Amino acid sequence: MSLIVQKFGGTSVAGPDRIKHVAKRIVATRRAGHQVVVVVSAPGDMTDELIGMARQIADPVPARELDVLLSTGEQVSIALLAMAILAEGAEAISLTGAQAQIKTEHVHTRARIVAVNRSRIDRELAAGRIVIVAGFQGITDDEEITTLGRGGSDTTAVALASALGADLCQIYTDVEGVFSADPRLVPEARRLQEISYDELLEMASSGALVVQTRAAEMAMQHRVRLEVRSSFVDREGTVVTDSAFERQKLVTGVTHDTNVAKITVTGVGDRPGTAHTLFRAVAGRQVNVNLIIQSVPRTERADISFTVAKADMLAAVEAARSVAAAIGAEEILADDQVAMVSIVGAGMISNPGVAARMFGALAAQKINIQLIATSEIKVSCVIPAGDVTAAVRALHKEFVLDRT
Amino acid sequence: MSLIVQKFGGTSVAGPDRIKHVAKRIVATRRAGHQVVVVVSAPGDMTDELIGMARQIADPVPARELDVLLSTGEQVSIALLAMAILAEGAEAISLTGAQAQIKTEHVHTRARIVAVNRSRIDRELAAGRIVIVAGFQGITDDEEITTLGRGGSDTTAVALASALGADLCQIYTDVEGVFSADPRLVPEARRLQEISYDELLEMASSGALVVQTRAAEMAMQHRVRLEVRSSFVDREGTVVTDSAFERQKLVTGVTHDTNVAKITVTGVGDRPGTAHTLFRAVAGRQVNVNLIIQSVPRTERADISFTVAKADMLAAVEAARSVAAAIGAEEILADDQVAMVSIVGAGMISNPGVAARMFGALAAQKINIQLIATSEIKVSCVIPAGDVTAAVRALHKEFVLDRT
Numbered sequence: 001m002s003l004i005v006q007k008f009g010g011t012s013v014a015g016p017d018r019i020k021h022v023a024k025r026i027v028a029t030r031r032a033g034h035q036v037v038v039v040v041s042a043p044g045d046m047t048d049e050l051i052g053m054a055r056q057i058a059d060p061v062p063a064r065e066l067d068v069l070l071s072t073g074e075q076v077s078i079a080l081l082a083m084a085i086l087a088e089g090a091e092a093i094s095l096t097g098a099q100a101q102i103k104t105e106h107v108h109t110r111a112r113i114v115a116v117n118r119s120r121i122d123r124e125l126a127a128g129r130i131v132i133v134a135g136f137q138g139i140t141d142d143e144e145i146t147t148l149g150r151g152g153s154d155t156t157a158v159a160l161a162s163a164l165g166a167d168l169c170q171i172y173t174d175v176e177g178v179f180s181a182d183p184r185l186v187p188e189a190r191r192l193q194e195i196s197y198d199e200l201l202e203m204a205s206s207g208a209l210v211v212q213t214r215a216a217e218m219a220m221q222h223r224v225r226l227e228v229r230s231s232f233v234d235r236e237g238t239v240v241t242d243s244a245f246e247r248q249k250l251v252t253g254v255t256h257d258t259n260v261a262k263i264t265v266t267g268v269g270d271r272p273g274t275a276h277t278l279f280r281a282v283a284g285r286q287v288n289v290n291l292i293i294q295s296v297p298r299t300e301r302a303d304i305s306f307t308v309a310k311a312d313m314l315a316a317v318e319a320a321r322s323v324a325a326a327i328g329a330e331e332i333l334a335d336d337q338v339a340m341v342s343i344v345g346a347g348m349i350s351n352p353g354v355a356a357r358m359f360g361a362l363a364a365q366k367i368n369i370q371l372i373a374t375s376e377i378k379v380s381c382v383i384p385a386g387d388v389t390a391a392v393r394a395l396h397k398e399f400v401l402d403r404t
Numbered sequence: 405m406s407l408i409v410q411k412f413g414g415t416s417v418a419g420p421d422r423i424k425h426v427a428k429r430i431v432a433t434r435r436a437g438h439q440v441v442v443v444v445s446a447p448g449d450m451t452d453e454l455i456g457m458a459r460q461i462a463d464p465v466p467a468r469e470l471d472v473l474l475s476t477g478e479q480v481s482i483a484l485l486a487m488a489i490l491a492e493g494a495e496a497i498s499l500t501g502a503q504a505q506i507k508t509e510h511v512h513t514r515a516r517i518v519a520v521n522r523s524r525i526d527r528e529l530a531a532g533r534i535v536i537v538a539g540f541q542g543i544t545d546d547e548e549i550t551t552l553g554r555g556g557s558d559t560t561a562v563a564l565a566s567a568l569g570a571d572l573c574q575i576y577t578d579v580e581g582v583f584s585a586d587p588r589l590v591p592e593a594r595r596l597q598e599i600s601y602d603e604l605l606e607m608a609s610s611g612a613l614v615v616q617t618r619a620a621e622m623a624m625q626h627r628v629r630l631e632v633r634s635s636f637v638d639r640e641g642t643v644v645t646d647s648a649f650e651r652q653k654l655v656t657g658v659t660h661d662t663n664v665a666k667i668t669v670t671g672v673g674d675r676p677g678t679a680h681t682l683f684r685a686v687a688g689r690q691v692n693v694n695l696i697i698q699s700v701p702r703t704e705r706a707d708i709s710f711t712v713a714k715a716d717m718l719a720a721v722e723a724a725r726s727v728a729a730a731i732g733a734e735e736i737l738a739d740d741q742v743a744m745v746s747i748v749g750a751g752m753i754s755n756p757g758v759a760a761r762m763f764g765a766l767a768a769q770k771i772n773i774q775l776i777a778t779s780e781i782k783v784s785c786v787i788p789a790g791d792v793t794a795a796v797r798a799l800h801k802e803f804v805l806d807r808t
Contacts, residue, residue, distance in 0.1 A: 062487055
């Protein structure tokens, strides 16, 4: 008998029919002889509705009370899902983050999990019950309700799988797994049977949002066996393996992200501390930076470019302006008509020609590359937003991703 | 500096404008120099909406999971109300039933409060905060979420007022206090400045639903000073006093209840155990009985009549049928076209003519009395549903309740 953690997102529990459908799948896993712990998100767009209510009352919304408010979403899901499972004739019990003892640091709206006290869950599993745990939420040592931030339910699932020593953590989502590219852009994109943790992490952080980045990171650190699969179609998904020996391909997948804005600060003084001053100002406005590229300095002046989510563009520009004099910047330019395309693959580590092939394929489509950033297993290019479909298709073809 | 517990019902927090209005009133009390603990119900008809969702998933709805589901309603209220108070510039913190340590027995959907551990609330009050507690819900010693049943928020407020030794417990509602009769039926009905606990209890249990019966009972037992007043109009309400010396009037108020059905079981055997068998069967179906009248037996046969809420009529009839043979019943009759009118007043204890005056006033209106039941300070009559307005007006006039 193995222990499986199954995570279902908000679309999987939006409305009674979907809840009943999910309940049947969970009960089938239990009846196949496994112990099952389920993690579930708030139904549909309930979280956004609650945020909307809060904004009508207070602006800014106080973080502690926002967590008290938002945690009700997952609590509604766990109760309804437990009811649906009980109605199927199986044993089940719902647990809030507090009841499941998902302990977090005392930080609101983006707490990190520090421990999971498994005694209650163990007791319920031993009693033969399917345990339904509220995702996204936790409790501090002094009984304060916290939430984990966007995508927090994935993190809850991985943390539980790790704490319980689960044999498998299944992330059920509205796609059938991780694909070689977005099938909406590339009709011949293939579902990947397996990828490595590194690749999952790079894909998650470069636009393929099948698993939240933090959860992918935690899975990698704690070696949690992950599977990404569809809530709606009962078909094998993508398994995340510890390592992929004898990999056939240089490139595993092509990802793209259209929620990108590019900021360029030109002519900054080329002296120690410039980047620190700039990005401390940006971080001070709670803006996450994705890529950072600093050009080679000419005559002791350099350009620094970076990308942020579109919604953060103005805040990033303001941050840069606030330190423009201090860092001797000439101009601050911003452009939100850009996108990022990336190729990801563990196979490219020992194959330096891969990036060049990528640039060649884009050039053949007359796509202008504005910024380039690389990691060991990823190459990302910022390009004009209008070229993203052509770019993804060209790269998918260049690296022959339509064939196994 | 006194400590005041203020309870606001669901209509008081239905929507952002009402929440802001309530927040202003609470902050005004705080700024007048009082410590304030607020108890709040779920917004508007959220509880009914949640029950509707549950019924689409499971029937019957499992009680434990229903409590997990329903307790989210008050959690939404406390978070939004705390946000609104913070936005007014006052210090506030919301506490769920669990966080406020409202300890209940381990019974779902109708748990009783067994203790309130006041340490967390005391700590928050000492820090100068207005404390917003979720009504209707509690937690067992093993961390199970429970709810207290209909009107449970009143009970939470009275229990907190008692545990904290509050100077006053204010029940804010959509009426301006306790009236000598329902002003919708009797235009000349007066707000009562004060009534006794006994009278409040009798009025609450006979249709004047300004305070939930259980809460009135608990207030009486624990001598909690209560005031019933309007959420919307800032005007003195009705104070519930320990006793009312030198009472001027025989009768304090006239109440009516149209949510009544009458069951009559005819010709039952007049022997010990008959009533026990019948009402054990009724209680077994979770039906609450209000009045019970057993007629004087003729030739060793008696009739037993009782009243229940209209929604429980069929269940009560089935219960009676299930024991009909055992108790030798001839017929089981049911009628939901009835209502109950009552006169309540501590002054009638030593005035035996009061009931007779009531019957006379009804007879003068040609209203047929179907059942009569009396307590020390109340006389109730079951009458045809269509006569209720005429009956209440006639009784209000008979006992001169329009004048102080």
